[in-house]
Amino acid sequence: MNPLVIAPVLLPLLAGTLLLLLRGTLSLRVRRGLNLTMVAIQILLATVLLMTVSEGDILVHTLGNWPAPYGIVLVADPLAAWMLLITAILAWFALLFAVRGTDTGSRHFHPLFQLQLFGLNGAFLTGDLFNLFVFFEILLLASYGLLLHGGGARRTRAGLHFVALNLAGSTLFLFAAGTLYGTLGTLNMADLAVKVAAAPPENLGLVRAAGLLLFGVFALKAALIPLHLWLPAAYASTSAPVAALFAIMTKVGAYCLLRVGTLIFGEDAGPVANLYSDWLLTLALITLIVGALGALSATELRRQIAYLVVVSVGLLLTAFGLGTPAAIGAGLYYLAHATFAAAALFLLADIIASGRGASLDRLTPGPAIPRAGLIGGFFFIAAVLIAGLPPLSGFLGKFLVLKAALVDPAWPWAMGLVLTSGLLGMIALTRSGSLLFLRADGRSGATPASAGDLAPIVGLLALCLALTIWAGPILGFAHTAAEQALRPQTYIQVVLGPTTRTEPR
Amino acid sequence: MEALISLIVGVLTACGVYLILRGRTFPLVLGLTLLSYAVNLFLFATGRLAIGLPPIIDPNLAKPVGGYTDPLPQALVLTAIVIGFAMTAFLIMLALKARAELGNDHVDGRPDPGDRA
Amino acid sequence: MLEILLSALILIGALFTFIGSLGLARLGDFYTRLHGPTKATTLGVGSLLIASMIHFSTQGNGASFHEVLVTIFLFITAPVSAHLLSKAALHLRVKSLANVPPRIDEADSGTDSR
Amino acid sequence: MNLFFVILIPFVGAGLTGWMSRFGRTPSAWTAGGVTLLALLCLMPSAAVPFLGETLVQRWPWIPDIGLDLALRLDGLGLLFALMILGIGLLIILYARYYLSARDSLSLFYAYLLLFMGSMLGIVLSENLILLLMFWELTSLTSFLLIGFWREREDARKGARMALTITGLGGLALLGGFLLLGEMAGSYDLSTILASGDRVRAHPLYTPMLVLILLGAFTKSAQFPFHFWLPHAMAAPTPVSAYLHSATLVKAGVFLLARLFPVLSGTPEWSWLVGGAGLATLLVGAWFALYKHDLKGLLAYSTISHLGLITLLFGIGTPLAAVAGVFHIINHATFKASLFMAAGIIDHECGTRDMRRVNGLWKFMPYTATLAMVAAAAMAGVPLFNGFLSKEMFFAETATFYTEHDWGWLLPLVVVIAGMLAVAYSLRFTHDVFFNGDPIDLPRTPHEPPFWMKAPVGVLVAICLLVGILPMLTVEPILTVAVASVLQTPSPVHNLAIWHGVNLPFLMSLAALLGGLLIYAARRPLFTLAAQLEGRLDAQAVYRWTLGRVIAFAAWITRHLETGSLQRMLLLFVLSVLTLGVAGFVGSGSPLTGTRATLPVDILGVLVTVGILAAAIGTLALHRRRLTALIVMGALGLPVALIFVQFSAPDLALTQLTVEVVTIVLLLLALYFLPQRSPVESSRGTRIRDLGVAALAGAGTAALTWSILTRPFASISDYFLVNSLPGGGGTNVVNVILVDFRGFDTLGEITVLALAGLGIYAMLRDLRLHGPTQDADGRPWNWDLHPSIMAALTRLLLPLVLLVSVFILLRGHNLPGGGFIAGLIAAVGLIMQYLTNGVEWTHRRLSDNLHPVIGAGLLIALLTGLASLALGYPFLTSAFTHVHWPIVGDFELASAMAFDLGVYLVVVGATLLILIHLGLLHRASHATSLNPPEPR
């Protein structure tokens, strides 16, 4: 039993509950401060957890003191810790942006924000398939609340689509989980891994079907083609801090594809080994190119960024689909980059939109943004990041994935499509950048973005810079996480191993 | 009985799918409700069907482990029902919001083409 | 003896339940159909519940009277339901075999405050 | 580590220069110049190394795992380029100080320039291939900034974008090529790669790798057919053109050819691709240069042509050709930089660069004219100027080629023609600008520019002359070491003398000079011909067309994919899921039906099946009449609950029944604000398609259910049955699972419920909806708000309902029931009061602030779990004990009960919050709300 494992889950729940209860009691200032502090503590917790597991250790918390596979377990391995840290950091910057005013646009922003983190952290930590479903619902419902935060017709429509699709996705999740339970009799993911590997041939059909249905669930969350269509509108029409926070949402799907794909349907899964690989690689590559085409055709900046998020999903899942330690390590490195870069761009897009008067973020000639030089500089850097141009982390991530792809028979496809999508993305960003910053006529009269508005953006960009500079050690960690994920025996042993009950009841 | 349950799940799914493919918010909600009926029954059935063996332990009677039906799917369905209810409620609210902001109840907010039939 | 009583109660209950639904299915307009279920079922389910009460009280696990509660509930609610249904049908001017008193139409076609 | 500083200094200096802007133009210029000088100084300590025949490598570990280090190298080639970059850079900085007007932000310009300079230095000094690539891309990006410097000009923006697109394309190809090359050589370090040429050339992937790398080099060096971006880049301020298109940007491509020469060259593929591209570029560039009326356009095409010449030399691939190539790199850099600067001066002085108007400048600016004419002569390959020397070596190489290949005679012929064209356009530059009558309609009256603007030109022209006359003294040493590093062997014997006697190359030079004169003399008909040809064979048009097609395709595909239609998304989702499920099952060869015995069909089973099918299909059939569909769907809950009862799930039956009615109330609340009917929108075909898809989905889930139900089964549940009472203290195993074994799920589940409540509440804030004042048939609503018979009796029911709720809550741990069901019952009881008595009446008796209830519920559940954590047990560890009190007897106290209480509160709070606030929607939408009269 290690409280460190459960702390990242309990803290946001507690914070969310308190923020809800104290809504009327505490002033907005105090609530903002409280929220920021809580997220900062989560960063700290995630860092400590990451340090603890950085050598490949796995920590388990058996909830209710019931041993796995009977009770629910939370499992912190390097992969989970990595996701937690990225989430917490991202959340802090998104919140920092939100507390400058957008958080007052709707009731309950602060509790919803914390509960969203509860859902995210829980999804990363849980070792139980059904519990994963529950956390999916939490993070989705919280995100629905946040997505609609502020209102507006477009936002509402996007929200409706998002909710409806995800409800269909939830139904599918239950079908898949039910099939696995009905066939294998367990829900613990480590136990499922054991049982899947030992499944008799007559049950393989059900196991495979369930596995691929789960794939569908996660693909929907991850925005893998053809299930990516919800993303552009949803991301493009929500408020900036929420869109920034959403940068992690697709990664939840990607994480689950990786987790389930390596743990339950991984190398050791016997006849269903590597069930996801081919599907994942093929679809991810198509996603890459479709996303890039979308970015190229976008007529609004935020939609363009949303499509670039689709592209990053494609690259990320290409890495996961390749399935080697090098590729997955590269993917995990890229994941952090893509999250921060997309978030920075979404925040920046908000500043650009509010600086252009009535033109908003439409990619048409419009008035100049106040402090265009500075903001243009940030945009330039962020664009370089997201387009994967040298020398920043985006390039490194892309390079690492491509390098890892060379051992795969599909490498020409991977290389061709990755490079093409990179080119298209670059063309798209050049067009929009030159339109927004070079081709401005007149002044919009909007108030210039303050240093405080820009601080979260600078912070996120600095994070990407840090990812670039310390790529060596970070990638080292990512490789540890990848190897750990690809060798699930340790995970299984730690989870299912000799009972970890604190003492007999 | 198993065939009947399968049939029920299948028909509920089919009706649900058809309804969610209609372009209005209300049928969408109805369809998702039908789908959640289908999946709840399915989830329940994964514990297999047993008559008269509710998982209520009788402390006086030392029934064997096989003397009760599988309780776990029931717990899962309970959770799923609650979550489904919450989601449905939210979707309904969203449908109303969409109606208010888009001016009609088409899922894409398309202007009303009128009743063609 | 007990078994005969029980069987009789059960059969009476089932029969009345059936007749109630039969009325619902057969009768000519809504207002007449309304009589079937609201009456026949109260007695039908009442008998069944009494049967259940007797059955479980004689099983050796002590008296079982909680069925009374269901009966109470049904007896309070069934007439209210019937009244509301009838009121709604009158409001909607559902086709009636009997002549509807004109004052109902007058009152119901007014505006929505008293 | 001085090499690092050489690169780093310009980058840091860029920031410094930008910061200096606050002190004015001159300090900016001084800073930029100082930075460049500093970088040059930093290079000096190592400058001798190449001359000793060594290669200096400096390394700083970065990502050692993948062989990506910050590794720099200094060899002859690198030194040569670094000197050119810094030296010409210095001159450009000086020139730009005077060239740019007061409106332009000089410091920004210098900052971009220094960034570009640093990137360029990075390319030429990189030891690691990936590092080289990074700098390569950085030059694309920074050149984008430089070309688009005059952002208000459309041509500048377009030119910049085009340059970035083409060089970016090349950069990406280069990435692919480098990746492959690195795999082949086993390292990204040039030292290793340059030593593994044989292995690389023998590798099966050599050709694709070569093509990719050449794509990179050719796009950067504006080789045909990628040459068209370069003339458009002329929209840049002239110092930029002078810098980028003489010594730096475009030279990066040929630098790469030189850099990788030992690894890549020596194969037919290399010869054909590189030679072919070079030859085509040489010719095409020269041809177009002649007809450009824009002075800079002429120079741009001539640059293309010269780049083609250099490429062709590397394509020929002999050691001597390499010598000529490197030599011409130097020469071209000097004369072209000076020519661009001269063109800039003319533009600056005349206000136009159109040679049809710019005439006879000799009279206005004789010094400038002299300098320009010298440089033009070098470009033409006139003896005594540096261009002559390298061009003659070039002719010599083509002549050698002729002796060794069939059809080889074509090459000297073609290059002589290109040479003639070069002479002709050089002549035009000289004659048309400085002589040819008087200027026509110039915006300004030209005169000599400031001295410091001419000085850089003078320096470069001096170099042209010095090299041209005294090659052995001036250029020979650096050329030798540069060639040595290109070839990775000592430089071959070459003779840089001016006079080699009358040989074939000399005759070719002579022919070129004379032919050029003739062509220029007969230019008029040629101009007419060119004007007629214009627009055909236009690579730029191809580019625009391609880009346009790509964007149109992107828009087309995106429009067709992302239609914004939810129906489409859902359809795709269902189809995807079907595909996945079927692929999963069918691919396995498992039988559909398992071996487990099935239960016999009984009457209840048939009944519920009929009931459910009737209700489901009825809902579907009647879905357009919404209320009817809702009523029919309301009948689903009963048979489903009966199934749960029949198959031993009493808890589920109770839950199903309560949730069902709450859902119906919810749907009714919503329906009030929605149309009462759904129009038919989809066509018959669509409906049939949807029915088909729905039927397939139904068949899929039915098959899945059947397949599972007919299979034998063993699960972890035995553990729950065994441990529920001794370990969890309850006999209702389902409830013990919910509050104990899987209490964490339940915690999540109530969070979901709370979130739904909060989310809905949050959404309601600005929601305005107008409920209809009459029903669907146009009938006004009934006058009776709260029929009194209903109201009076349901009030009586409240205590009863609450009692049942408490009953269900307390017994849940041991018998069917529990916090969730109990909470819903209480909520329904309270909702009933709202239904029958109205909001106002009820609110006078019951607070509508439900947030504290939800919060308290969550907190109780959370604290129950935290308590165990505080005691050193895992979260949510339960404890229970049996207490014996007199009279009362034995009763159980369990922490799980507290947890269940939390669940209860959240359920009551959230359900009421949702329903009441939905109910209040109507009132919220009316400023003057109808105040329902209070029933007495």
Add this chain to the structure above:
Amino acid sequence: MLNLAVTIALGLVSAAFALTLWRLLRGPDQPDRILALDTLSVNAIALLVLLGIHLDSSLYFEAALLIAMMGFVGTVALCKYLLRGDIIE
């Protein structure tokens, strides 16, 4: 005998259930359908009681009680909708 009675009763109640279902689908008016839905609950209670006797288990009592309560609420809500549209006002 009891078993026989219960079996016959189950048959009768099932028939009632089916008839009610028919009315539910047939309509023709909304009150007819609501009435059918209400009757369906009562039929279901009857079925549950019979099932309880048949299986000799009292665990079904709560379900019957809840059907009685919830059926009423459903009927009231639906009637209120027909009368007023706005059911919580």
Add this chain to the structure above:
Amino acid sequence: MKLRLFPHPVLTPLIALIWLLLANSLAPGQILLGLLLGWAIPIFTLRFWPERIRIHRPLTLFRFLLLVLYDILVANLNVALLILRGPRRLTPAFVTVPLDLRSELGISLLANTISLTPGTVSSWLSPDRRSLVVHGLHVRNPDALAATLKRRYEAPLLKVFEPC
């Protein structure tokens, strides 16, 4: 204050009784719990009870209840026969019953009683609450029916709930 603590002397034992019915047990613990709930629930719910229910003649009420039970039995037999005979022989009619009862509860109880018994359903209450329209399944003489209803049900209810 006293009223707040023990809001309803009748309700408390009634709730306790119902609790015991629910629990199906007479254990001392359950009795105590029942009383506890009988005390607690009215505190919360009394606000929902608009008027004090005063029963003036308990014996009349009891007799009334027996009468109603008897009528229900007979009514059910009648209705069953009517239904089995088929729809054609029926002569349904709406009958207006003028009301002397004034209290909401009284009227409600009357309406419910009418609905529960012989072939009649209370269909409509006039806005002024002075008359109740009853639907009869098989009515031969509407006025006689109205009179019977008044005599048989309204009179005792008047005595019990509105004796003045």
